[in-house]
Amino acid sequence: MNKKLLIVGNWKMHLNVHQSSLLVHRLQERIAVHHDVEVVLAPSMLALQPISMQIDRRYFRLCAQDAYYKDEGGYTGEVSFAMLGDLVHYAIVGHSSRRIYFGETLDIVRDKVQAAVRNEITPIICVGETRQERDAGEEKQVLHDQVTTALMNLTGKDIENVVIAYEPVWAISAFNGTIAKPEDAQKMIAYIRKQVSDLYGKRAAESMSILYGGSVNEHDVRSYLSLPEVDGVLVGAASLNYHQFSEIVKVAHQLQTERK
Ligand code: PEP
Numbered sequence: 001m002n003k004k005l006l007i008v009g010n011w012k013m014h015l016n017v018h019q020s021s022l023l024v025h026r027l028q029e030r031i032a033v034h035h036d037v038e039v040v041l042a043p044s045m046l047a048l049q050p051i052s053m054q055i056d057r058r059y060f061r062l063c064a065q066d067a068y069y070k071d072e073g074g075y076t077g078e079v080s081f082a083m084l085g086d087l088v089h090y091a092i093v094g095h096s097s098r099r100i101y102f103g104e105t106l107d108i109v110r111d112k113v114q115a116a117v118r119n120e121i122t123p124i125i126c127v128g129e130t131r132q133e134r135d136a137g138e139e140k141q142v143l144h145d146q147v148t149t150a151l152m153n154l155t156g157k158d159i160e161n162v163v164i165a166y167e168p169v170w171a172i173s174a175f176n177g178t179i180a181k182p183e184d185a186q187k188m189i190a191y192i193r194k195q196v197s198d199l200y201g202k203r204a205a206e207s208m209s210i211l212y213g214g215s216v217n218e219h220d221v222r223s224y225l226s227l228p229e230v231d232g233v234l235v236g237a238a239s240l241n242y243h244q245f246s247e248i249v250k251v252a253h254q255l256q257t258e259r260k
Pocket of ligand 1: 010167171172173174213215216235236
C-alpha cells in the first residue's frame with residue numbers, strides 16, 4: 001500500500017484564537033475524511049487547546065510549531081513537549097524561522113527532537129539550506145550536518161516516528177522565497193533519504209515520510225506530490241486560506257486515487 005500523504009499547515013504567528021477556530025470550522029466544511037491523506041494543523045500555541053476540543057480527529061491531527069526541550073523547570077515563557085503530550089500528535093522542530101530568528105543551533109534542534117520522541121510526539125524536523133549556502137555549493141554539507149545531528153542518539157525504533165521536511169530557506173515565502181523546481185526538491189529529498197539509509201538502513205529510510213515545503217500552493221502542489229521521493233508537503237502561507245488549503249488536500253487525495 002502507498003504511504004499516506006501528509007499535508008501539514010503551519011499557521012506560524014498568524015490568527016488569534018477566534019480566527020483559528022473559524023478557519024478550522026471552514027476546513028471541516030470543505031475537507032472530507034480521506035484514509036490515504038493525513039491532514040495536520042499547526043496553529044499558535046495559544047490556539048492549540050481550544051482547537052483540540054473543536055476538531056474532529058477523523059479529519060485532522062494537531063501539531064505544535066515548537067516547544068522547549070526540558071520537560072519541566074524554571075524556564076519562564078517556555079512550554080515543554082511533556083506539556084503538549086496529550087494535545088498534539090506532531091511538533092515542528094528546527095523550522096528555519098527558529099534557526100534564523102531565534103538562533104537555534106544544531107544541538108538545540110537535536111535536543112528538541114529527543115524531547116519530542118521521549119514524550120511520544122512525532123517531530124517534523126525541518127532542514128534546508130539558505131540561498132548563500134546554495135550559491136556556495138554547500139547545500140549537501142548543510143543537509144548532512146542538519147540531518148545527522150538531528151537524528152543523533154535515536155534508536156531504530158525511535159526513527160519510525162520521525163518525519164523530515166526539506167524546506168530550502170530560499171523558497172519559503174516569509175523569506176521572500178522563489179519557487180523551487182520539483183527536480184531540485186526530488187534531488188535533495190533523495191539525498192536526505194540516503195543519509196537516513198546510511199544511518200538506519202534502507203528499510204527505515206524508505207518508510208520515513210519526507211515532506212517538501214517552500215511556497216507550495218494549490219496550483220503547484222501536484223508537481224511536488226507526484227515526485228516519487230515526496231511523501232507530503234509542509235504549507236505555510238497557503239494554509240491560512242481555506243480555499244487554497246482544502247484544494248491542496250483534494251489534489252493529494254486525487255493523486256492517491258490515481259495511484260491505486
Ligand atoms: C513554512 O513555513 O514552513 C513554509 C513552507 O512556508 P511557505 O509555504 O509560506 O513558504
